[in-house]
Amino acid sequence: MFIRIHSGSESVLDIVVTWNTRDNTKESICEFGINGLEHTVKSNKPPVAFVDGGPKNAKQYIHRVTLAQLQPNTTYRYHCGSRLGWSAMYSFRTIFEHSNWSPSLAIYGDMGVVNAASLPALQRETQLGMYDAILHMGDFAYDMCHEDGSVGDEFMRQVETIAAYVPYMVCVGNHEQK
Numbered sequence: 001m002f003i004r005i006h007s008g009s010e011s012v013l014d015i016v017v018t019w020n021t022r023d024n025t026k027e028s029i030c031e032f033g034i035n036g037l038e039h040t041v042k043s044n045k046p047p048v049a050f051v052d053g054g055p056k057n058a059k060q061y062i063h064r065v066t067l068a069q070l071q072p073n074t075t076y077r078y079h080c081g082s083r084l085g086w087s088a089m090y091s092f093r094t095i096f097e098h099s100n101w102s103p104s105l106a107i108y109g110d111m112g113v114v115n116a117a118s119l120p121a122l123q124r125e126t127q128l129g130m131y132d133a134i135l136h137m138g139d140f141a142y143d144m145c146h147e148d149g150s151v152g153d154e155f156m157r158q159v160e161t162i163a164a165y166v167p168y169m170v171c172v173g174n175h176e177q178k
């Protein structure tokens, strides 16, 4: 399971949780809360099947739910999955927008599985709460599609250690052609 969160289109206080599974669990559920798992959101759409373009045509399922209208400047814990199984527990802190708010961002491109020189610092600084969001401006994994997508899977496992804790926004680079 690979987990990523990002801010929703409606509001910075809407957090979208995205994860992938190898099995079709048929439902996508996120349980979350401040003191426990007091809230549950279930997607009203089935997970989307994604077939890798490599020789094995490996299939995985993309799940997405929105945690809407959260409280500002609040730490939420969450896990996601289905009645067939749950991820580990993760957490994120919502932002507090005010008149002189100045977000702290990490912005980079070109991070692969091999020689991800920035990853240890990003993991440490994210988990110390130093960033409000991370922007990865394309070129992931080198390349996501290599080795029947297993390079992409390894990349997602590596970035989960940051992307599950802070909004991780991405755009497409020239290595995301396939």
Ligand SMILES: [Fe+2]
Residues within 6 Å of the ligand: 110, 139, 173
């Ligand atoms: Fe590049």
